[in-house]
Amino acid sequence: MRKSCVAAALTISISAMCSPAFADYRLTILHFNDFHSRIEPINKYDATCSTTEPSKLTCIGGVARLEKAIDQRRAALKGTNVILLDAGDNFQGSLFYTTYKGAAELEFLNDMKLDAMTVGNHEFDDGEAALAPFLDKAQFPVLGANVVTDAASKLRDRIKPFVILNRGGQKIGIIGAVTNDTPESATPGPHVRITDDAAAIKAAADQLKAQGIDKIIALTHVGYARDMAVIAKIPGIDVVVGGHSHTLLANHDPKAAGPYPTMVKNPGGYDVPVVTAASYSKYLGEITVTFDDQGVVKAAKGDPILLDSKIPEDPAITARIWELSKPIEKMRQQVIGSAGAVIDASTCRKEECSMGNLIADAMLDRVKGQGIDIAIENGGGLRASFGAGDITLGDVLTVLPFQNTLATFQLTGAEVVAALENGLSRIDDGAGRFPQVAGLRYSFDKTKPAGKRVVAVQVKQGEAFVPLDPAKTYGIVSNNYMRAGGDGYAVFVQNGKKAYDFGPNLEDVVSDYLMHHTGYKPYLDGRVAAVHGPGRDLN
Numbered sequence: 001m002r003k004s005c006v007a008a009a010l011t012i013s014i015s016a017m018c019s020p021a022f023a024d025y026r027l028t029i030l031h032f033n034d035f036h037s038r039i040e041p042i043n044k045y046d047a048t049c050s051t052t053e054p055s056k057l058t059c060i061g062g063v064a065r066l067e068k069a070i071d072q073r074r075a076a077l078k079g080t081n082v083i084l085l086d087a088g089d090n091f092q093g094s095l096f097y098t099t100y101k102g103a104a105e106l107e108f109l110n111d112m113k114l115d116a117m118t119v120g121n122h123e124f125d126d127g128e129a130a131l132a133p134f135l136d137k138a139q140f141p142v143l144g145a146n147v148v149t150d151a152a153s154k155l156r157d158r159i160k161p162f163v164i165l166n167r168g169g170q171k172i173g174i175i176g177a178v179t180n181d182t183p184e185s186a187t188p189g190p191h192v193r194i195t196d197d198a199a200a201i202k203a204a205a206d207q208l209k210a211q212g213i214d215k216i217i218a219l220t221h222v223g224y225a226r227d228m229a230v231i232a233k234i235p236g237i238d239v240v241v242g243g244h245s246h247t248l249l250a251n252h253d254p255k256a257a258g259p260y261p262t263m264v265k266n267p268g269g270y271d272v273p274v275v276t277a278a279s280y281s282k283y284l285g286e287i288t289v290t291f292d293d294q295g296v297v298k299a300a301k302g303d304p305i306l307l308d309s310k311i312p313e314d315p316a317i318t319a320r321i322w323e324l325s326k327p328i329e330k331m332r333q334q335v336i337g338s339a340g341a342v343i344d345a346s347t348c349r350k351e352e353c354s355m356g357n358l359i360a361d362a363m364l365d366r367v368k369g370q371g372i373d374i375a376i377e378n379g380g381g382l383r384a385s386f387g388a389g390d391i392t393l394g395d396v397l398t399v400l401p402f403q404n405t406l407a408t409f410q411l412t413g414a415e416v417v418a419a420l421e422n423g424l425s426r427i428d429d430g431a432g433r434f435p436q437v438a439g440l441r442y443s444f445d446k447t448k449p450a451g452k453r454v455v456a457v458q459v460k461q462g463e464a465f466v467p468l469d470p471a472k473t474y475g476i477v478s479n480n481y482m483r484a485g486g487d488g489y490a491v492f493v494q495n496g497k498k499a500y501d502f503g504p505n506l507e508d509v510v511s512d513y514l515m516h517h518t519g520y521k522p523y524l525d526g527r528v529a530a531v532h533g534p535g536r537d538l539n
Helices: 063-076 095-100 103-112 128-137 197-210 224-229 315-332 354-366 393-399 413-424 490-495 506-515
Strands: 025-032 082-086 116-118 147-149 162-167 170-178 192-194 216-221 239-241 262-265 271-275 283-291 297-302 335-339 374-378 389-392 406-412 435-438 440-444 454-461 464-467 473-479 497-500 528-530
Touching: 025 063, 025 170, 025 239, 063 082, 063 103, 063 283, 063 315, 082 162, 082 170, 095 103, 095 315, 095 393, 103 128, 103 315, 116 170, 116 216, 162 197, 170 197, 197 216, 216 224, 224 262, 224 271, 239 283, 271 283, 271 297, 315 393, 335 506, 354 374, 354 435, 354 473, 354 506, 374 413, 374 440, 389 393, 393 506, 406 413, 406 490, 413 435, 413 440, 413 454, 413 473, 413 490, 435 440, 435 528
Parallel strands: 025 082, 082 116, 170 216, 216 239, 239 271, 374 473, 440 528
Antiparallel strands: 025 283, 147 192, 162 170, 262 271, 283 297, 335 389, 374 435, 406 473, 406 497, 440 454, 454 464
């Protein structure tokens, strides 16, 4: 435990007992997280900003604006101690990743001159196939203290537990970590093991402290709730810079989940600042931390910078983006349907959402002649909303970037309930497993313990909904990621009978559905109902 020098009731002087006090040390941390391949600016629905957006003034983010903001802040802070950190999930989310598999994202990250990046779970979406080439050419340290590879791994030992930076004559330890459920939410492969984040961070912090380093930052991709509840309380951690939950922290935004920074008391009684900066290149976080001469945080202040039209786009980067976009532009602009109103995905991780209804309805419609009764889609797989008007193939691929295929199989009613319980088990964390459904109606009580939240379930039989029979076998359609146990849906892989995981791509299914439902009108119909207390009648 760090201790201040205390005068003792002895005849020798304090100056003889204690080292001389030094001036406070200030460090500014610029940071971003959950970039998700948003190389181009986005609109308010988190989708790529089209050329028809009014004067482009409503567009935010994009790598040309993010890099410009980083350059501006570095120039303004010249002569001070500044570092730039990336809290993971740069892969997946736009046609740039679909086309270039991480090479485009890496080019711009190298341009930014990152000081360190932690891997996010989506860096493992394509196993080692995309991440290994990324590591080959990364010009910055890539961290993950709880990422363990074996001798057969293409990643080898290039993901380090920590890095030591030097700024202003001081050493700063940066420890990376990725969410513990990465094997469920991505596909790291047989040669990569994800260990406990907290244990790995503590072990790395102990190593750094043994080297006399007393300023340690945890650069995490585990989510805001876990950062506060666990990571900030690990002995030796001074600052937490996080990602994964897409959380906005801010001091003057009513939509923020908490203040920037959020201060957490660690077991030693010290304040640990926790920061994160939303997602999709919308913000650049900036926090200035003041340490005393023993490495204890005395003060921390800052706020995220909104990357709106007030931040100019770097013209050279804009030109490079245009060059990279040429191979995908024709495909992206193909109009495949239209919407009569906004089809919203912003709440798909916690409640029924209109995007979830569209996707689940399209899935069920595609296999309606195959004896399939129920569609279940993970809300976290729906990555953006559609605006009203024309819908292009590029829009669909932004919502569904993972190239998942339809998977059909059979479960008993009791196993369907178990799947719903898994989907509801981490609702407070905003986890992506929340179940959007079709052919099914269910109610839940999130105040109940995980595993006991389902209140009532009904399945559609003909034109009516009837209570789900625990013993009856039902046909299920989902996506191949969930069928393989992704997002904790172990019941799908362990109990699914007569499984076929190689159906059409989900984006093709949705595109075809929209083609046959021109002027699609989004809706909510109460198929998912949150209740408290006694079960609500779903009729």
